[in-house]
Amino acid sequence: MTGAASDVRLVPARPLVIAPVDVIFRLAPGDRPLVAASESVVVGAPIAERLRDPGLEEIHVPTALEPQPGGRWSGPADGRDGLESGELVFSWRGRWRVAGGALSDPLETPFAGIVRGVRPGTSITIRAAGRGLRGIVALGGPTRGRLQGSPDSELRAGGLDVNSAGAILVVGSRVDAETLTRARAMGVRGVVVTGLSSKERRDYLASEARQRSALHRLPPFAVLVLDGAVRRPVAGAVLALLGALSGHEVAIVTDPPMLVFDIPSLTVPTPPADLVRVRGGALAGREGRFVEAIGARRFPGGAHLEACLVRFPDGTTAAVPLGDLERFV
Template identity: 25%
Template sequence: MSAHWVLLLDPGTSTLAGAALSERGDGVELAAGIVVPAGSDELSLIETLRLVSRERGTKLEDAPRLVLRGGAENLPRAVIRLAAALGMHVRLLDVGATAARLIDAAPDGRVDTLDLPAGALSPRESTERRRRCDAALSLLPEISRAEISDRLGDISDGGGRGRDALGDQIRIAALNDAVRRVGEELRGRPRPAGGILLVGGSIAAAVRRKLIPLTALAPVAGVGLTHIHLEPLGVISAIGDPALADADAGAVARSAGFPLLEFAGDLLCIEEGSDELVVGVNAESEASDDGTALAISPAPGSRTQVHVARGEYTLTADLAGGSAGAAVAVGWPALTRLPALHESAADRSTAVVDAPHRLLHKAAKDQQRMTARALLGDSVRGQVVVSPGDPDSRGWEAARSAGILAVESASPETVLRARAVGVRGVIVRSLSDAEREALDASLARRVAAAVATDPFGLLILEGRHSQRAQGRIAELDGRDVTLCAEPPELQIHDGGDRRWAAAHSSGGDTIVTGGEYEGETGEWEGISVTAPDDPRGIVVIDGSPRAIPLADLQRRSA
């Protein structure tokens, strides 16, 4: 018998998230959830949810009973509805690429929202970005500051493309520092006494995988006992859909809230003080200093008794264990080490769901593509003239006539001169993060002053310390290309030279556009949803199945 179900969708800036909640009798459960790259086919996502649900033993009806749509504008309303339904204070934290967002909602409907660009994963403001670099450098001293800076830029620009283990470690360090930055912004404001801290997005995924400890959330948690819940799918905003009548919102929030939320564990936050502090777990007690992080590992659903004594103040609390255990934080404990990450594209050879190939973005017909870090300026098209360095006078004239200059490495002065002499676009293998910021500002000033008004684009293929695109610049000589912004990439048009296209293509219905297997093609098998917030496409390359992030895959045109 098929189950009735509710569909929740959240079209984010870089992802499309969906969840199917099945309704059986009086109960509601999460039948399936998945996060895919923005721009993915919505109908294919819905079909995938039904397939994943059936794989897990729940057959859903062909169409959902109710469809709720979220988005950033609906998130405050969703948190208000959740707080009212649960009858307690709810604080939501999400750290995004451009800003951190904190929403406080009380059961009586009062709400306070903080949008903090300085709390972003990779802030635009140079002082704040240097701070993220310092945080990562303290935990990864063997990596240069320049590489960390470039990697942070790649993470911010990449939208989940081309990930690797080092980049993920830098992301964890930056997320941890972003939480502390939000906590600093909250100083001087009243701290909630307990309640629920709802953590979404990248932070939720990191806590869920135990890459970031519960104590790292102390800067934004309430005083005393806080229940930490995770919402890694990012669909909770759909509860705030204005199409849902307020009269029905409470029932939906109560029924949908807990299936969507994963209980990570209780966090007991103790404020810093001058008196001696003694913390006891079960029958064992020990003196603790400010900044202490005490991790407890009760089984999910079990409880651990904690005793706290400071001067005349005493407290006894029962901490419930969740997926990340439970913890005690005195002040703001510092993150002292990063987890070792060694995941490769071959690590997720788990059960495969036969998801539709249409879930992937479609590659344009008769085009080859190279993923890029960023496009500054305009999308432009032209023929490529390759130069090993700064062109001579004949090289500049050839580039101006053809339209696009491609160089392995270039100074900012070379880029500015290219625009001045009438070149429509420049392709450069790499620029440091500092060079990119300086160029971005200089180009913007010239446009604002009406010194340069013709379309001009600068395509940066990769960060300064990456070697992914090394040697590929020379292959572009004479090609007809377009510099694209969404997503950042180089489209290489066939232009009638089918021998070149044939030499750079092979069999298979799926193209890998980033990461370890960039440039390879293979056969689509489906997806692995071991981690629904980070599913992998399974592609058979040279006879071996590879688990590759969906953001690094495109389906070939027929």
């Protein structure tokens, strides 16, 4: 078969591995950046101090100090201004509004890299050393741990043990909020899952919000969702990559939602060019070889959709809407 109809490029492509990876760490007014642009950072290096309960104070700042919005301000040692230090936010009627607070948490980078930009009150951007596997969403904060687990099994709350402390677990197609909460309590650093339903997401976020409102600092923990909100097997290409990463230190970051790994010697297997994965519909989760585009077909519900022929490993073929397919590149 030759010609455009045999062109697998008609199937939407999804990058398997992304490089370079620029990660954004959000800051709020008052948070104190500890790094500067162009600096190198190592794993675990503190990059900022985040205020737990920021407030705004009116303070007279001598003009001789040439204050600018976003600049840092340090008060006199006697603390008569109410703040020891803070961030200059804006000046109004001769007095500066300074954001500051008594308690702060360190923000650490879970990967090594080079600081690309620092914008007080807005963000720090770091280019990670290494590559990334993109997810749909990541809940929680940046974290790091040893990747372990089996993507083809489902993890239940009772299945967790202390051996998983410090690890990032790959848990397969779906996970519930109770398991996530217990995993965090047992010192697990993160969870990678294919699908997380809206209910479990809501319950988990509510649990995390309750934890955050407590005064003690939360250990770093994140949930990386690879595919969506419904149960679906891990894609073969992703499975192979996660298998290769098993036992290695990896990081989860939230913006963009991604699993970051820095293993230069790791050769990521290139999926066959015509390998396609069925993402939705009755055949969801199956993988096969693209044969050819076969034009518009009528599918259940009366929808006329552009379709193609896919041959599955068991030798069967099926007409699948192009929109139900994806391929990794």
